[in-house]
Structures are given as structure tokens and as C-alpha cells.
Amino acid sequence: MWQWFLQLGSPRLFYSMTDRYLPWLTWFTVILLGTGLAWGLAFTPPDYQMGENYRIAYIHVPMATLAMGCYAMMASFSAGYLIWKIKVADMIAKACAPIGASITAVALATGSLWGIPTWGTWWIWDARLTSTLIMLFLYVGIIALRSAFDSIDSGARACAVLSLVGVVNLPIIKYSVDWWNTLHQGASNLSLSDTAANPPEVWIPAFFVGFGILGFFLIALILRTRNEILIRERRSQWVSDLVANNMKESGDA
Amino acid sequence: MPEFQFQSLAEFFAMGGHAKYVWSSYGVFALMIAYNLIQPVLAKRKIIKTQKARLQRNSS
Numbered sequence: 001m002w003q004w005f006l007q008l009g010s011p012r013l014f015y016s017m018t019d020r021y022l023p024w025l026t027w028f029t030v031i032l033l034g035t036g037l038a039w040g041l042a043f044t045p046p047d048y049q050m051g052e053n054y055r056i057a058y059i060h061v062p063m064a065t066l067a068m069g070c071y072a073m074m075a076s077f078s079a080g081y082l083i084w085k086i087k088v089a090d091m092i093a094k095a096c097a098p099i100g101a102s103i104t105a106v107a108l109a110t111g112s113l114w115g116i117p118t119w120g121t122w123w124i125w126d127a128r129l130t131s132t133l134i135m136l137f138l139y140v141g142i143i144a145l146r147s148a149f150d151s152i153d154s155g156a157r158a159c160a161v162l163s164l165v166g167v168v169n170l171p172i173i174k175y176s177v178d179w180w181n182t183l184h185q186g187a188s189n190l191s192l193s194d195t196a197a198n199p200p201e202v203w204i205p206a207f208f209v210g211f212g213i214l215g216f217f218l219i220a221l222i223l224r225t226r227n228e229i230l231i232r233e234r235r236s237q238w239v240s241d242l243v244a245n246n247m248k249e250s251g252d253a
Numbered sequence: 254m255p256e257f258q259f260q261s262l263a264e265f266f267a268m269g270g271h272a273k274y275v276w277s278s279y280g281v282f283a284l285m286i287a288y289n290l291i292q293p294v295l296a297k298r299k300i301i302k303t304q305k306a307r308l309q310r311n312s313s
Contacts, residue, residue, distance in 0.1 A: 042257055043256065051269045052275060053268070053274055055275050059278060063282070098289075099289055102285050102288060102289060103285065109281045113274040113277055117271060117274060223293035226297070227293055227297050234304055243305055247305055
């Protein structure tokens with residue numbers, strides 16, 4: 001296990017290993033996401049208060065959770081880069097930012113779309129919404145900060161520090177609904193009982209969607225990290241060989 | 254076994270009057286997925302192209 005983990009720290013081994021995992025991950029994602037979305041959209045009973053509108057929750061909840069998970073992941077890899085100088089850790093952290101930003105944007109957008117008929121407003125400066133908006137700004141700020149540096153190493157260090165500072169926002173988002181009296185509802189309890197507000201027939205498809213989205217996130221993250229590896233390792237022999245092979249395949253060598 | 258919850262496909266698309274909100278949410282979500290998968294594929298193509306040009310320059 002440790003050996004496997006260390007291998008992922010080498011850009012070249014990360015590239016060849018993900019080559020092997022990507023097809024499996026793709027199948028896993030397509031099946032889970034396809035099943036979960038169809039189930040949630042058409043095969044779960046409507047909510048007794050929100051009617052069919054609650055089906056938005058099947059994407060809003062996993063998007064909001066993943067937006068925070070992605071941030072935690074970016075901060076962890078940033079710490080890994082600062083402490084052990086693992087270059088791949090920085091490349092993964094860099095890949096997290098644009099994906100996290102787009103996921104946070106979708107979490108906010110789907111929340112607004114759900115809010116128009118339910119709350120009667122698309123936006124309110126409530127603690128949950130505001131702290132999530134701050135997370136979006138953090139993601140965008142980290143992307144901008146990196147592009148402001150010419151040196152890869154200085155940019156990586158600055159972004160790692162900003163990512164770590166932004167971690168204080170995560171517990172604020174998570175507990176905002178408990179600490180303040182927010183319009184945003186608190187976390188729902190999962191119950192095995194059929195008479196609960198969220199019976200299994202409602203939350204089981206949500207798990208399919210959730211893991212499907214996690215699969216998609218890993219695919220997007222791996223694809224971006226691999227591109228970053230190709231760019232940073234462009235002068236190495238193995239990348240030249242890979243490009244040469246690609247030339248042979250496309251027949252213009 | 255879960256059952257189809259709508260009387261007809263038309264009712265499914267109408268989403269009980271919430272079609273606007275439900276379908277735009279799923280639309281935004283689909284766009285986000287598409288962007289995050291297509292962007293890196295195009296970027297990789299560009300990287301390979303640039304490197305190919307560099308290799309050819311060096312070998313000639």
C-alpha cells in the first residue's frame with residue numbers, strides 16, 4: 001500500500017498508473033451516475049411539501065459536499081507539497097482549483113434555482129450561502145494567484161499557503177446552519193424507517209449520484225494532473241517517447 | 254422495485270410545474286461535467302501538438 005502510494009508521487013509512474021485506472025473509473029462513473037440520476041429524477045416519490053422541485057437536491061447536495069471535499073483535498077495536497085516538496089502534490093492541488101470552482105458555482109446555481117419557488121428568492125445573505133460564496137472566491141483567487149507568478153515554485157508555494165489559510169472557511173460552511181439561524185435548512189437525517197422524512201427510497205439513489213459524481217471528480221482531476229505532468233516533464237525522455245509514439249499512431253511521423 | 258412516478262412522459266418533462274428550475278439545474282450540472290471533461294482532452298491535444306513540433310525541429 002505504502003509502495004503504491006509512493007509510486008503515485010513520481011510523475012512518470014502517476015501517468016502510467018492512471019492510464020490503467022481511467023477505463024475502470026469511467027465505467028464505474030457512467031453506471032453509478034446514470035442509474036442514480038434516472039432513479040432520482042423519475043423513480044422516487046415527490047416530496048409532500050416541495051413536490052417535484054426537490055429533485056434538484058439530488059445534484060445540489062453532492063455538488064455542495066464535493067465543493068468542500070475538493071477544497072479539503074486541495075489544502076491537503078498543498079500541505080504535502082509544502083512539507084515534503086512532492087511535485088505531483090502541487091500538480092494535483094493546481095488541478096483541484098478550477099474543478100472546485102466550477103463545482104461550487106453549480107452548487108450555488110442549483111441552490112438558487114431551488115430557492116426561487118421554495119424560498120421565494122434566489123439569493124439571501126445567509127451564513128451558509130455567504131460562506132459558500134467565499135469558498136468560490138477562494139478558488140478563483142487561488143487560480144488567479146498562480147497565474148500571477150512566472151516561477152512555478154513561487155506560485156506553488158503562494159497558492160499552497162492561501163489554500164491552507166482558506167481551510168478556516170470549511171468548518172464555517174459546515175456548521176453555519178447550526179451556529180446561526182439560517183434560512184438554509186440543516187443537514188437531513190438518514191433513517192432506515194419508511195415513515196421518516198427521508199426514507200431509504202429517497203436517499204439510496206442519492207448515494208448512487210454521490211459516488212458517481214466522486215468518480216467524475218477523480219477522472220477530471222486525473223486528466224488535468226496528467227496534462228500538468230506532460231507540460232512540466234516535457235524535456236524528459238519518457239514524454240518525448242510518448243509524443244513520438246503518438247506521432248506514429250496518427251501516421252504523420 | 255422503484256416505480257416510474259409520472260403518468261406520462263409529458264408529465265415527467267413538466268415536473269409538476271417546476272420544469273424550469275429542475276431542468277435548468279440538471280442542465281447547468283451537465284454543462285459543468287462536459288466542460289471538465291472536454292477541456293483537459295483539448296488541452297492534451299494542444300500539448301502533444303506543441304511537443305511534436307519541438308521534436309521535429311530538434312531532429313531536423
